[in-house]
Amino acid sequence: MTDSFTIRSVEAFCYRYPLATPVVTSFGKMLNRPAVFVRVIDEDGVEGWGEAWSNFPAPGAEHRSRLINEVLAPGLVGRKFDGPAEAFEALTEGTEVLALQCGEPGPFAQAIAGIDLALWDIAARRQRLPLWRLLGGRSSKIKVYASGINPGGAARTAEAALARGHRALKLKVGFGAETDLANLTALRAIAGAGMLAADANQGWSVVQALEMLPRLADFDLRWLEEPIRADRPREEWRKLRAGATMPIAAGENISSAEGFRQVLAEDVLGVVQPDIAKWGGLSVCAPLARDILKAGKTFCPHYLGGGLGLLASAHLLAGAGGDGWLEVDANDNPLRDLLCGPVLNVREGTVELDQAPGLGIVPDLSSIERYRSI
Incomplete structure (x- = not known):
């Protein structure tokens, strides 16, 4: 086999898992957990898997799935590429006008990212290498942290995470100072001297964030994530950096190469968090991860979705190296x-x-068939 491949088929599978307890953020609730998994098979029968980000809005997963199956797949089948990056560029450039016309650059980027992850899985399998090694990794071991800790029952969730083997935690904040500080106090006690971070999910104005910073200083936070909206002027972010005793983190809502170049060139973000299923796939985010480390910042891949995107994110972190989680x-x-x-x-x-080739697994979709959406 060579590095080039011809695509035989592309198919997305859409699922929804109903939640007994909603996942809560400062901007809304998730009443169920969606997932859009992507399977690509090349002409040699090599099979690769990826995942497209699909958390919001509520019907977003079905939309991304149909974008892949009805818009993107027909333009890929039968085409030969010299590698995943070439296919990523062809898909991105080939749909730019359409994405502008319908005002949906985000959904197109997410659908393309899901396909890209599957193509990288194929590339690693063709070379009989684990994906993390193909991406340049030297060690298969990575650090992880438990995220998505809701304001309700935060201590219980944190204790359960530690019982599962976690030693690092991230709490959702942005629900009022009283609630946030009480939860941080509880989690700092549970975590001991371990890693504790907080995520405001863009929930504060710069004034509110600046008011909170002194009150957060006592918790020895590893980082404060997205305290203000991702699209706020850089001057507001610089004000936060000047007033913060902990590193500032962001990146999941940066969706352009220029946006990342800007944050890597300035001393504002200490932790940078691209999401490979949301924008860029591995074709963009693997070299970006190396640039983040070269800039002296901590690379921590953002991820909140199904298992295949999470596994691909783990391979990227192992491939890039560094001291992130x-x-x-x-x-x-x-x-x-x-x-x-x-x-x-x-x-x-x-x-x-x-050490198995690619992602190391072939998903058993029969195990989740009862959650199939379309």
Whole structure:
């Protein structure tokens, strides 16, 4: 086999898992957990898997799935590419006008990212290498942290995460100072001297964030994530950086190469968090991860979705190296747990990836068939 391949088929599968307890953020609730998994098969029969970000809005997963199956797949089948990056560029450039015409650059970027992850899985399988090694990794072990800790029952969720092997936690904040500070106090006690971070999910104005910063200083936060909207002027972000005793983190809502160039060139973000299923796939985010580390910042891949995107994010972190953590959602989700392979096995705050080619797993979709949406 060579590095070039011809695509035989592209198919997206859409699922929804109903939640007994909603996942809560400062901007809204998730009443169920969606997932859009992508399978690509080349002409040699090599099969690769990816995932497209689809959390919001509520019907977003079905939309991304149909974008892949009805718009993107027909333009790929039968085409030969010299590697995933060439296919990514062809898809992106080929749909730019359409994405502008319908005002949907985000959904197109997410659908393309899902296909890109599957193509990288194929590329690694063709070379009989684990994906993390193809991406330049030297060690299969990575650090992880438990995220998605809701304001309600935060201590209980945190204790359960530690019982599963986690040693690092991230709390959702932005629900009023009284609630936020009480939860941070509880989690700092539970975590001891371990890693604790907070995520405001763009929930504050710069004035509110500046008022909170002194009150957060006592918790020894590893970072404060998205305290203000991602699109606020850089001057507001610089004000936050000047007033913060902890690193500022962001990146999941930066969706352009220029946006990342800007934050890497300035001393505002200490932690940078691109999401490979949301924008850029591995074709863009693998070199970006190396640029983040060269800029002296911490690379922590953002992720909140199903198991295949989580597993691909783990491979990217192992491939890039550095001292960052992989985000692992602490909330109930079989669409994650049944398909994330070794990421489910957290020991003393770390995960060990497999030596098998590609992502290391072929997902058993029959195990989640009852959650199929379309």
